Amino acid sequence: MAMLEVNNLSIQFGGLRAVDGFNMTIEKGQLYGLIGPNGAGKTTVFNLLTGVYKPTEGIIKLDGQDITGKSTIEINKAGIARTFQNIRLFKDMPVLDNVKVGLHNHHPYSTLTGILRLPKYYKVEKEMNERAMEILKVFDLDKEADTLAGNLPYGKQRKLEIARALATEPKLLLLDEPAAGMNPNETQELMDTIRFVREHFDMTVLLIEHDMKLVGGICEELTVLNFGQVLIQGETSTVLKDPTVITAYLGE
Numbered sequence: 001m002a003m004l005e006v007n008n009l010s011i012q013f014g015g016l017r018a019v020d021g022f023n024m025t026i027e028k029g030q031l032y033g034l035i036g037p038n039g040a041g042k043t044t045v046f047n048l049l050t051g052v053y054k055p056t057e058g059i060i061k062l063d064g065q066d067i068t069g070k071s072t073i074e075i076n077k078a079g080i081a082r083t084f085q086n087i088r089l090f091k092d093m094p095v096l097d098n099v100k101v102g103l104h105n106h107h108p109y110s111t112l113t114g115i116l117r118l119p120k121y122y123k124v125e126k127e128m129n130e131r132a133m134e135i136l137k138v139f140d141l142d143k144e145a146d147t148l149a150g151n152l153p154y155g156k157q158r159k160l161e162i163a164r165a166l167a168t169e170p171k172l173l174l175l176d177e178p179a180a181g182m183n184p185n186e187t188q189e190l191m192d193t194i195r196f197v198r199e200h201f202d203m204t205v206l207l208i209e210h211d212m213k214l215v216g217g218i219c220e221e222l223t224v225l226n227f228g229q230v231l232i233q234g235e236t237s238t239v240l241k242d243p244t245v246i247t248a249y250l251g252e
């Protein structure tokens with residue numbers, strides 16, 4: 001069974017069909033890329049997959065479960081986590097707490113338990129600290145656990161955002177332009193991180209990216225969007241050579 005199956009997904013904003021009859025299948029464990037020129041509808045697809053927007057039409061299935069029209073919280077619980085084009089960390093909070101925010105999905109205690117500091121609160125907090133540190137270690141961020149997230153260098157902030165998304169224990173990780181604003185060294189390191197995440201967490205990854213070096217370097221399959229519609233889908237090397245893709249990017 002596929003990890004993600006999207007059928008005939010569409011959304012209309014006034015007169016604009018930002019996503020139009022979109023189909024995509026991602027197998028478990030794949031590194032999959034969604035590319036296309038500016039304004040093609042890529043982020044709108046992510047917003048549909050994560051419940052930010054409700055589709056006008058279509059069906060989204062995650063690991064066989066129909067998640068169409070569910071809320072962002074329900075979809076995150078079902079197993080989709082994402083990072084954003086513009087990093088959205090809690091910059092005034094320590095690195096460790098940023099990851100713990102992700103863990104709260106799976107290690108909840110009631111508000112009352114928290115306010116009254118009941119024994120369960122201390123037990124759960126201890127478990128969460130340990131788990132968050134484990135995740136930070138994987139990303140080589142454990143030594144910065146007490147640093148304010150906003151004080152980390154840019155490349156590490158991106159890593160932390162991925163770490164926080166993984167703390168929600170997703171089945172599918174969506175990365176929206178993870179290499180945006182990175183220098184070539186940071187991009188290279190990011191590629192290694194994404195490959196590592198796939199192996200270490202047995203993860204399926206869908207990413208939006210404009211950096212063709214990253215796309216060509218790590219994605220196994222691609223979907224190219226243009227004006228909200230699928231232009232072409234298939235193996236990365238074949239897709240990137242296709243003349244229609246080159247034309248779409250050059251806007252000819």
Ligand SMILES: Nc1ncnc2c1ncn2[C@@H]1O[C@H](COP(=O)(O)OP(=O)(O)OP(=O)(O)O)[C@@H](O)[C@H]1O
Pocket residue numbers: 013016018036037038039040041042043044045
């Ligand atoms: N909430 C909204 N209301 C109206 N129009 C919207 C809304 N969200 C997106 N759009 C429009 O939908 C189209 C697709 O936008 P989207 O941000 O998905 O493109 P993109 O492929 O992610 O672009 P980029 O690569 O520049 O990030 C654009 O024309 C955009 O203006």
